[in-house]
Amino acid sequence: MDGDKEVKRPPLGSRGQCSKVLAVLKAAGEVFCRDGFAGASIDLIASEAGVSRQTIYNHYGDKERLFLAVLRDMIERSAADLFTLIATFPERPRDLEAELTDFAARYIRSCVCNRRTASLRKMIQREAERFPELFATWRENGPGKAAGTLAACLARLAHSGYLHIDDPDLAARQFIALVGADFQGSCLVDESRPEEEIRASAAAAVRTFLRAFIPAEGAG
Amino acid sequence: MDGDKEVKRPPLGSRGQCSKVLAVLKAAGEVFCRDGFAGASIDLIASEAGVSRQTIYNHYGDKERLFLAVLRDMIERSAADLFTLIATFPERPRDLEAELTDFAARYIRSCVCNRRTASLRKMIQREAERFPELFATWRENGPGKAAGTLAACLARLAHSGYLHIDDPDLAARQFIALVGADFQGSCLVDESRPEEEIRASAAAAVRTFLRAFIPAEGAG
DNA sequence: AGATTATTGGACACCATTGTCCAAACGGTC
């Protein structure tokens, strides 16, 4: 683009340490997410990674294998993020509504409006028919695991008397749905949302959720 | 595919009445939804529509204009479907929960799991960056309009004393989110769902919604 | 330094696709 091919790339390299593989993985992720599998071109990925096209073929052999490697990597990262997020779920909250709202806001930030997560979700949905097993892997490690572990968290809260929940799995799915209510379709094209909007949305979702699942005042 | 090129196509035609334009529009819709804009080929569309490639260029001139025409058509249909659906919202229900559940099930069938609707949604999300104005049009006539008119329906129910709702727009978004909770990600690859599953999901969503928005028993 | 390995750029064959042009065949209409 800016003609940095002729300057014999002095600032590019320090090659060897970070191994170009990472650069390829990163660039390929961006290009694939932007243009899809069919629309992405190896040449563009190579140039965006500051790497020769041949290097890509040396390491991955194939456009399809490169794609799968990229997706596997992204799914893995995303699952890790999700794990650390769920670990912050309140266990013995002093102010249930406030702490649940904080958690919901964190969830929105890292699982709904987050750039990487949204790109990955869009990508998977886009290519779900071409790579079904990939879709299944994502479902298990992403939304599926989120719902499952969240259900366990909610069940603990219910067991401690904070909530009244018959079906924790259902409640978890509904919690996730409510929390994502305001951003479902919108974060696909414009992913940066003001912090206040996120907090307001989280608060509204938690308020409704609690109205549905808080134990009745006079009941046991 | 099956060699019907040499049989001088006797069963194909009765041309003139349905004007090949419709066949092209239909086939193009399917191919575009399946393969996306970049992945779809004019040749495939032509052959799937039983039409010469040149005919497509005669009518639409361009792949991009064909794409836009197809999308406009699909958005229009989808909006019409949505309109007739919302018209069935219960106004003075005898059994609120039952009638709301029926409505929710209809909504799932025609707006969440419906093949055409799901394909369109996927398509729009996929190409949102390439055709932003299209995305905006869809948002206004699709989810946006759904939330708006549903909010009016809910406000009427609240005004009649069936529900207690502070913010009808928010309630509408949450209703839609709850109703779609079980199918959000799943209907993108396998859209046919058993009727019982739809009914159960609708019932669960409405139950939670009503627990959150039903007037308190002893309160005004 | 010498050997080994990764990387590079460039040329190449191959293929699919877009969009154009055109002459021939075909559809109704008068």
Next chain:
DNA sequence: GACCGTTTGGACAATGGTGTCCAATAATCT
């Protein structure tokens, strides 16, 4: 039957992409 607009198939150039081969070059290891 003659006329006019549409449709058709096929040929065509141009483009852009994939994947391969290879010789030269740079980095790393011993």
